[in-house]
Amino acid sequence: MTTTILHAKLKEHFGFEQFRNNQEDIINTVLSGKDAVAIMPTGGGKSICFQLPALVLTGVTIVVSPLIALMKDQVDSLKSNGIAACFINSTQSAQEQQLYMDALRNGSIKLVYIAPESLSYLEQAFDSLQISLIAIDEAHCISAWGHDFRPAYTNLGYLKKRFPTTSILALTATADKATRSDIVQQLNLNNPKIVVASFDRKNLSLEVRPALDRVKQIIAFIERKPEESGIIYCLSRKTTEELAQKLQQKGIKAKAYHAGLDARLRAQTQDDFINDDCPIVCATIAFGMGIDKSNVRWVIHYNLPKNIEGYYQEIGRAGRDGLPSETLLFESYADVIQLQKFASEGLNSEVQLAKLERMRQYADALSCRRKILLSYFGELVTENCGNCDICKNPPVFFDGTILAQKALSAITRLQQNEPLSMIIDFLRGSKNAAIYEKSYQDLKTYGIGHDTSWYDWNQYLIQLINHGYCEIAFHQNNRILLTPLAQKVLFEGERVMLTAVVKKVPSTIDKTEYAASKTSAKSGLFEVLRKLRYTIAKEEEVPAYIIFSDATLRHMEIIRPMSESEFLTIEGVGKAKLEKYGGEFIDAITEYQKNKPVRAKKEGSTYKETLALLNNNVSVEEIAKQRKLNVSTVMSHIAKLYADDHLTDVSFFVSADEINQIKEAQKVLEVPSGLKPYFDYFEEKMPYSTIRMGIAVIEKEK
Numbered sequence: 001m002t003t004t005i006l007h008a009k010l011k012e013h014f015g016f017e018q019f020r021n022n023q024e025d026i027i028n029t030v031l032s033g034k035d036a037v038a039i040m041p042t043g044g045g046k047s048i049c050f051q052l053p054a055l056v057l058t059g060v061t062i063v064v065s066p067l068i069a070l071m072k073d074q075v076d077s078l079k080s081n082g083i084a085a086c087f088i089n090s091t092q093s094a095q096e097q098q099l100y101m102d103a104l105r106n107g108s109i110k111l112v113y114i115a116p117e118s119l120s121y122l123e124q125a126f127d128s129l130q131i132s133l134i135a136i137d138e139a140h141c142i143s144a145w146g147h148d149f150r151p152a153y154t155n156l157g158y159l160k161k162r163f164p165t166t167s168i169l170a171l172t173a174t175a176d177k178a179t180r181s182d183i184v185q186q187l188n189l190n191n192p193k194i195v196v197a198s199f200d201r202k203n204l205s206l207e208v209r210p211a212l213d214r215v216k217q218i219i220a221f222i223e224r225k226p227e228e229s230g231i232i233y234c235l236s237r238k239t240t241e242e243l244a245q246k247l248q249q250k251g252i253k254a255k256a257y258h259a260g261l262d263a264r265l266r267a268q269t270q271d272d273f274i275n276d277d278c279p280i281v282c283a284t285i286a287f288g289m290g291i292d293k294s295n296v297r298w299v300i301h302y303n304l305p306k307n308i309e310g311y312y313q314e315i316g317r318a319g320r321d322g323l324p325s326e327t328l329l330f331e332s333y334a335d336v337i338q339l340q341k342f343a344s345e346g347l348n349s350e351v352q353l354a355k356l357e358r359m360r361q362y363a364d365a366l367s368c369r370r371k372i373l374l375s376y377f378g379e380l381v382t383e384n385c386g387n388c389d390i391c392k393n394p395p396v397f398f399d400g401t402i403l404a405q406k407a408l409s410a411i412t413r414l415q416q417n418e419p420l421s422m423i424i425d426f427l428r429g430s431k432n433a434a435i436y437e438k439s440y441q442d443l444k445t446y447g448i449g450h451d452t453s454w455y456d457w458n459q460y461l462i463q464l465i466n467h468g469y470c471e472i473a474f475h476q477n478n479r480i481l482l483t484p485l486a487q488k489v490l491f492e493g494e495r496v497m498l499t500a501v502v503k504k505v506p507s508t509i510d511k512t513e514y515a516a517s518k519t520s521a522k523s524g525l526f527e528v529l530r531k532l533r534y535t536i537a538k539e540e541e542v543p544a545y546i547i548f549s550d551a552t553l554r555h556m557e558i559i560r561p562m563s564e565s566e567f568l569t570i571e572g573v574g575k576a577k578l579e580k581y582g583g584e585f586i587d588a589i590t591e592y593q594k595n596k597p598v599r600a601k602k603e604g605s606t607y608k609e610t611l612a613l614l615n616n617n618v619s620v621e622e623i624a625k626q627r628k629l630n631v632s633t634v635m636s637h638i639a640k641l642y643a644d645d646h647l648t649d650v651s652f653f654v655s656a657d658e659i660n661q662i663k664e665a666q667k668v669l670e671v672p673s674g675l676k677p678y679f680d681y682f683e684e685k686m687p688y689s690t691i692r693m694g695i696a697v698i699e700k701e702k
């Protein structure tokens with residue numbers, strides 16, 4: 001099939017202009033009759049790889065999928081694009097099943113979803129159906145090596161024997177090699193083409209913070225974006241409930257979800273989340289698989305995950321639509337201790353402990369986090385990502401020898417008998433009962449670290465542990481022990497380099513960002529479109545994101561289509577959606593333009609072009625290349641787009657810290673005209689583009 005025809009189909013049925021990486025390759029492989037294994041990250045765009053071929057091929061495409069909820073979602077989403085599809089499972093009546101079976105036979109439905117347990121329902125029809133393609137979704141479920149092993153998957157090997165000439169496409173987001181070869185073997189795939197997409201999800205920002213005052217930090221985080229949808233993953237069921245309650249007390253719409261809750265309540269919570277009625281869910285990892293909601297804007301890990309695979313899958317649930325989305329992980333030593341205990345008591349403990357250790361190293365990283373993640377999945381990247389906390393605030397090293405000496409000698413004085421918190425209290429000369437009970441106030445070195453805050457000591461001690469000067473005795477009440485390396489610092493004059501603590505406590509974080517988002521969050525066309533989408537979704541009883549994704553609404557907000565032909569140029573608008581929803585959305589946009597004469601002024605198309613690319617997740621460098629512009633010109637577009645409310649978030653380009661620095665500069669420079677004075681003030685260390693963006697944010701705050 002020629003590229004042009006495939007592209008035309010992609011636009012007609014799904015409304016997309018371009019394939020994402022590897023989609024076309026996979027589609028061509030299965031269309032040529034070969035088997036394939038597609039390994040793509042969550043949100044990478046696997047569905048189209050079998051949905052598009054299903055439309056092109058003459059016969060029926062069977063999609064094996066593990067979860068009934070997910071099938072329904074996919075079928076709804078296909079229907080909204082005008083594509084006939086069905087699923088067959090044990091909850092349906094024989095009559096309903098017969099109806100679908102007939103539709104498959106007479107060719108009016110070409111795509112059928114089925115759970116592996118239910119394949120026998122199709123058996124009776126196999127002889128009378130032409131099966132053109134078999135897609136096995138979540139194919140890692142076949143492997144006991146994977147993390148979601150499902151025994152029913154192991155029977156799927158018979159499909160190849162039953163249909164030796166039909167292409168089988170196995171899809172998964174689990175990249176590890178053992179699982180991959182298990183999939184190929186157990187499905188009896190015939191010399192399959194293995195396509196591994198990049199696991200990089202550039203639109204997800206990565207951040208790790210120490211777990212102090214978590215609840216406060218989370219509230220501050222949510223208050224910056226009260227309308228947005230997010231998931232907070234917690235380790236225990238109890239935490240999910242407690243946290244949800246605390247958030248509710250602050251007037252935040254949040255619910256708890258875990259496997260111990262009543263099934264009906266769980267289903268209700270999931271529905272409310274999917275339908276945008278309850279934007280926030282505090283959940284154990286039981287939540288999320290089988291949810292395709294594309295407009296999850298952020299994911300927080302309240303506790304450290306067990307391993308990087310799980311972590312990546314969970315944060316992958318944010319930003320499936322490709323729009324910028326935030327992820328935040330809280331790291332605490334208490335979690336590490338607890339997880340170590342679980343891992344060492346569980347099956348396969350050595351492997352589990354090693355995986356946990358990698359997770360911990362990620363959280364403690366001092367270099368670009370995305371590089372670490374991607375290298376875990378076997379991808380080597382040379383460039384720093386610019387969208388993780390380390391890239392945004394690179395660690396500053398200083399000579400911390402004296403601090404180290406103080407801490408290590410305190411541990412010695414306390415006979416290596418005390419946990420972290422007591423050591424800090426001792427260093428700070430705290431006058432609490434625990435200290436007095438043991439008469440620690442009488443020991444030498446009590447209080448020698450009084451001029452360093454509790455928060456900072458906590459960070460420094462963790463760094464000392466990470467450097468190997470001391471360690472936690474997990475099985476002995478977590479007391480801190482010295483290692484032989486400590487002797488070198490205490491007695492042989494070894495110097496210790498520490499990294500300065502970056503303050504990210506709620507009082508100081510992102511105030512500017514908060515203010516900026518508050519002013520732009522609720523106003524604007526996007527909100528109008530979102531409300532319309534919500535209303536239609538309620539009428540049709542489907543999730544809002546199935547009507548249109550956030551990315552599509554954003555694109556409408558920029559292009560402001562007021563005719564059918566303009567509407568069809570929007571990303572995510574195909575023929576069916578134009579016919580179904582075009583009228584209402586065009587009316588809403590026209591109405592909005594009439595009532596907001598200020599906004600009706602058309603932006604120069606050059607800004608629009610930049611914005612359209614940005615919304616397609618194209619990097620600034622790439623935009624500059626494609627549009628043959630300077631990077632600085634593109635950055636000036638972004639500043640303008642932000643100033644004019646077309647972009648609501650530029651934190652990717654300028655950090656809260658930089659904004660504060662610029663404000664400081666403004667005081668000194670008395671708000672000069674032009675950017676050069678700032679550039680000089682910062683000794684040429686802050687790029688013009690950052691300064692420009694910072695000023696745009698400050699202006700808007702006013």
Ligand code: ADP
Pocket residue numbers: 016017018019020023040041042043044045046047048292294320321549
């Ligand atoms: P996965 O199954 O890999 O997790 P999905 O198939 O659910 O991912 O796709 C994730 C999101 O990406 C969906 O919202 C989908 O509409 C969108 N998407 C897929 N392919 C494209 C494309 N070529 N262009 C734009 N958006 C796409």
Ligand code: ZN
Pocket residue numbers: 367368369370371384385386387388389390391
């Ligand atoms: Zn980075």
